[in-house]
Amino acid sequence: MSISPGVVVSVPRIVLPAWSEAGPPGGIAQSILAGLSLPAAPPGGIAGLSGHAAFTVQGPASIAITGSAGGGNTIQVSAPEAPGLNLAAATVTVTLSGQGDTVVAQGAVALTVTGGAGHNHVVGGAGPTTFALTGPGDWLEGGAGPTTFIEQAGSLQDDRITGFHAGDVIRFQGFAPDAALLDLGGGRFAVVDGAGRQPPPGAPIHRCRTRLGTGRPVPPPAAPAYIHGMQTNFAPEQLADPDTRESNRILRTCVHCGFCTATCPTFVLLGDELDSPRGRIYLIKDMLESGRPATAEVVKHVDRCLSCLSCMTTCPSGVHYMHLVDHARHYIEQTYDRPWHEKLLRRVLSQVLPYPARFRAAMTGARLGRPLGALIPGGHVLGRRLRAMLRLAPGALPPPSPMQAPQMHRAVGEKRGRVALLTGCAQQVLAPSINEATIRLLTRMGVEVVITRDQGCCGALDHHMGQHDPAYRLARANIAAWTREMAGEGLDGIVVNTSGCGTTVKDYGFMFREEPEAEAAAKVAALTMDVTEALQKFAYAPVREKPGLTVAYHSACSLQHGQKITALPKQLLVKAGFAVKDPVEPHLCCGSAGTYNLLQPEIASKLRERKLYNLDRTGADLIAAGNIGCLTQLGGERMPTVHTVELLDWMAGGPEPPAVAAARRAKQAA
Numbered sequence: 001m002s003i004s005p006g007v008v009v010s011v012p013r014i015v016l017p018a019w020s021e022a023g024p025p026g027g028i029a030q031s032i033l034a035g036l037s038l039p040a041a042p043p044g045g046i047a048g049l050s051g052h053a054a055f056t057v058q059g060p061a062s063i064a065i066t067g068s069a070g071g072g073n074t075i076q077v078s079a080p081e082a083p084g085l086n087l088a089a090a091t092v093t094v095t096l097s098g099q100g101d102t103v104v105a106q107g108a109v110a111l112t113v114t115g116g117a118g119h120n121h122v123v124g125g126a127g128p129t130t131f132a133l134t135g136p137g138d139w140l141e142g143g144a145g146p147t148t149f150i151e152q153a154g155s156l157q158d159d160r161i162t163g164f165h166a167g168d169v170i171r172f173q174g175f176a177p178d179a180a181l182l183d184l185g186g187g188r189f190a191v192v193d194g195a196g197r198q199p200p201p202g203a204p205i206h207r208c209r210t211r212l213g214t215g216r217p218v219p220p221p222a223a224p225a226y227i228h229g230m231q232t233n234f235a236p237e238q239l240a241d242p243d244t245r246e247s248n249r250i251l252r253t254c255v256h257c258g259f260c261t262a263t264c265p266t267f268v269l270l271g272d273e274l275d276s277p278r279g280r281i282y283l284i285k286d287m288l289e290s291g292r293p294a295t296a297e298v299v300k301h302v303d304r305c306l307s308c309l310s311c312m313t314t315c316p317s318g319v320h321y322m323h324l325v326d327h328a329r330h331y332i333e334q335t336y337d338r339p340w341h342e343k344l345l346r347r348v349l350s351q352v353l354p355y356p357a358r359f360r361a362a363m364t365g366a367r368l369g370r371p372l373g374a375l376i377p378g379g380h381v382l383g384r385r386l387r388a389m390l391r392l393a394p395g396a397l398p399p400p401s402p403m404q405a406p407q408m409h410r411a412v413g414e415k416r417g418r419v420a421l422l423t424g425c426a427q428q429v430l431a432p433s434i435n436e437a438t439i440r441l442l443t444r445m446g447v448e449v450v451i452t453r454d455q456g457c458c459g460a461l462d463h464h465m466g467q468h469d470p471a472y473r474l475a476r477a478n479i480a481a482w483t484r485e486m487a488g489e490g491l492d493g494i495v496v497n498t499s500g501c502g503t504t505v506k507d508y509g510f511m512f513r514e515e516p517e518a519e520a521a522a523k524v525a526a527l528t529m530d531v532t533e534a535l536q537k538f539a540y541a542p543v544r545e546k547p548g549l550t551v552a553y554h555s556a557c558s559l560q561h562g563q564k565i566t567a568l569p570k571q572l573l574v575k576a577g578f579a580v581k582d583p584v585e586p587h588l589c590c591g592s593a594g595t596y597n598l599l600q601p602e603i604a605s606k607l608r609e610r611k612l613y614n615l616d617r618t619g620a621d622l623i624a625a626g627n628i629g630c631l632t633q634l635g636g637e638r639m640p641t642v643h644t645v646e647l648l649d650w651m652a653g654g655p656e657p658p659a660v661a662a663a664r665r666a667k668q669a670a
């Protein structure tokens with residue numbers, strides 16, 4: 001049963017979701033029946049993948065991905081559900097031939113993955129896992145079960161190996177008898193071949209990053225000097241500039257390994273090396289070193305970057321891509337003459353979004369103009385951007401909340417702490433209920449919440465558009481406001497409930513390192529915490545019974561990659577009584593990214609559909625996230641969306657969020 005070249009399957013059973021004729025975003029071009037049950041291996045197998053598809057295989061099975069154009073397929077491998085079945089007989093073998101595929105073992109299934117052309121991601125489960133991949137740039141995650149990594153000569157180049165434990169095995173095939181894994185320090189390892197443990201002249205460097213248990217002998221480093229970072233050639237006068245000096249340091253950290261490409265949303269979508277962090281790093285390096293004005297080519301690829309920072313989570317060398325791309329954006333704004341409509345749109349966004357009163361007026365106008373959106377010509381980029389703005393405008397705006405005005409909200413009962421709350425800009429207009437829930441919840445926990453005068457937008461929107469002066473003006477106002485509060489009655493923290501803002505405020509110390517406010521900015525950054533960190537600090541506890549609802553948790557990029565907060569929000573939701581599910585590809589951005597969904601609507605729309613597709617597949621009742629941009633991007637006609645803190649407030653005695661009521665109605669109607 002062969003539909004078209006793609007995936008060839010030889011399995012007793014393959015479970016496929018029901019997809020429409022068009023298929024999932026970027027996925028199967030042909031229609032495939034749902035729940036297809038195959039009692040025996042079909043002669044031609046099943047085919048039709050064009051990339052970015054997802055399906056589940058239940059073992060025992062042997063599946064070969066032989067012609068998947070575009071890569072990016074996700075294969076979840078699980079054991080049969082029959083009770084009492086011997087799991088040793090449920091081995092699943094997956095043979096890869098392309099790039100960018102993901103294979104995830106679930107439960108105690110035995111998994112063997114072989115082949116591949118590089119940049120594939122394999123995750124072991126509770127059963128035994130064997131890796132024998134043959135391409136460069138693979139990411140291999142050992143699971144809880146025993147793991148065997150079969151290293152074939154030359155295939156370890158730029159690989160990442162994590163999650164290995166004592167007792168796991170590395171076997172060498174095709175190497176000289178004395179080949180060994182060398183610990184080069186700093187989390188870097190190398191497989192070298194031949195006497196003396198030296199790489200042969202002209203041979204490519206084989207790198208990996210591993211977490212090794214004590215059960216595997218690792219020889220001491222012999223000659224680690226051949227692992228080099230990127231070479232740079234800045235003139236001394238260029239390095240006198242602190243931003244260029246920092247970018248030079250960051251560039252020299254990069255070892256151009258390519259791990260970042262596998263987790264970069266734009267590279268996964270577009271497949272262009274220049275739309276990957278590694279490609280952009282080369283473009284930025286050339287632009288900054290030459291001192292020439294930015295070119296249209298550089299601007300195109302840097303503008304396409306979401307600043308999601310997934311690459312920073314993936315990078316084994318610690319490249320601080322955020323600071324590098326922020327510098328590049330500022331350099332572009334100084335040296336590149338954008339088309340008139342680009343200048344106008346960026347000017348409008350800078351003058352409207354950070355100011356709640358202006359933003360409310362703009363949203364009111366957009367709501368009235370929304371029915372006319374289809375009449376805007378879409379042939380020009382400006383028209384497409386205007387259409388995107390109208391689509392994102394809500395049908396109705398909540399009234400302004402008096403709780404967000406400058407004031408002090410006293411603690412209920414014994415006072416246990418005192419914090420300042422950043423009420424934000426767009427969030428005040430779009431969803432004041434988030435700030436209200438934060439204030440109610442913290443004050444019930446005995447925490448005094450102060451909203452300082454003269455605070456405002458954190459500056460992130462301007463900062464990520466390369467507009468240095470407006471961003472720093474807004475940030476300075478916040479630093480001054482919070483510094484006065486610290487000098488007065490004192491603060492135990494500065495709470496931020498929009499993770500995009502939190503990432504920026506936590507970076508104030510770096511941003512102002514050469515400014516007169518350096519010391520004050522560093523203190524502000526050190527006090528800043530996400531609302532979930534504040535709830536952990538003050539011992540959050542629910543008071544209601546479990547609601548019987550399942551939450552699909554969307555981890556905002558600024559929270560998981562920017563602030564490295566991954567498990568805590570989910571732990572709090574579980575503590576509150578919710579069942580929590582992660583979607584497939586939780587590391588990929590939803591496409592919001594500040595103003596990105598307005599400036600790059602086509603890419604943002606594809607990322608939105610991909611994220612919603614993965615969230616829908618969890619079967620959850622509603623979506624929770626910790627960032628207003630993500631909630632706006634993912635809201636609409638599908639699952640209800642709600643901020644994490646609104647759910648936590650409800651379960652600790654606050655009012656039921658409207659999204660919960662909508663989820664209950666949908667659940668009853670199903």
